[in-house]
Amino acid sequence: MTSSALKPAADLANTNTRRVPNESAEYRKARQALLVEEIELRRHIERVAELRRALPPGGEVTRAYEFVGESGKASLADLFGNKPTLIVYSYMFGERREKPCPMCTSFMSTWESKLPDVEQRVSFVFVARSPIARLIEAKQARGWTGHRLYSDPSGDYTRDYVSKEDADLPGYNVFTRHDGTIRHFWGGEMGAGTMDPGQDPRGAPDMDPLWTILDTTPEGRGKDWYPKLSY
Incomplete structure (x- = not known):
């Protein structure tokens, strides 16, 4: 409209006729x-x-990316399943990281019960640079059952769509497939260079309900508080 x-x-x-007592x-x-x-x-x-x-059609995916999932090897095309749209969330759990990123873990945990709903319309997978065995172990430790995990062993996908330097960074990318052609549709491009003074890097709208909830409180997000893997 x-x-x-x-x-x-x-x-x-x-x-609006809503009023709060004693306001x-x-x-x-x-x-x-x-x-x-x-x-x-x-x-x-x-x-x-x-x-x-x-958005006009994005860049065509012509490279043959190979992932390793919980059931074995898979191509990017395989990750679509029977859906025309694929979301790939890359999370920070590289081989040099002892434990998965607490922020990524918190973010991903909010999706556990929503994945069955989301996947009625699109395919949604999670990719990291650690071997699949480490990813599965961390998944089981969190009690996740709906997350479909994949390792990017060569780092080819990560370097092309997350970080050219293969840095341990998060990434959110959406791909489409029509008539056998896979294209990149949209990816998050907001980060340290686009943040405003006094704020952490964040996208808009913020897809993490944690921060959206805290934004409704007088304390807000805070300046020095971040989620942890355990409390």
Whole structure:
């Protein structure tokens, strides 16, 4: 829907009749102003999603990538299964890392119960640079059952789509397959170079519910707190 067909956010906010017991007039005025911004944010998120969906065809995948999964070797095409779209989340668990990245692990854990829903529409796999045996061991330690794990033993995929230097970095990439042709559709490109002062590198919208939940609290995300593998 075009912006010209939408009612002004302030008009929508004025239809809000919700009130909290004992709130002050000062609070209500500020909350209504915040509601206008929340409506605008929702609209901006949808505009960004529309622009993403309208991207022209991405680069064709012509290289034969080989992964090792829990059931053996697999090509990139194999990872699609019977779906036309494939999401590949690359997580930080390289051979030099003693344990998987706590941030990646926390992020991936939030998807455990959502994967059956997601995979009704697209294929979703997780790739790291450690041997598959290490990935399986860490998966079992977390109690995950839905994550489909793959090792990138040669690092070819990682260097092409995550880090040219084969650095231990996270990556989120979406691929499409039509008439046998695989193309890169979209990948996260926000990082240290695009972050604002005082913030950690983050994408938008933030796909990790951890931070979205904390953003609704007076404490916020904090400046020096990060999830751990155990508490």
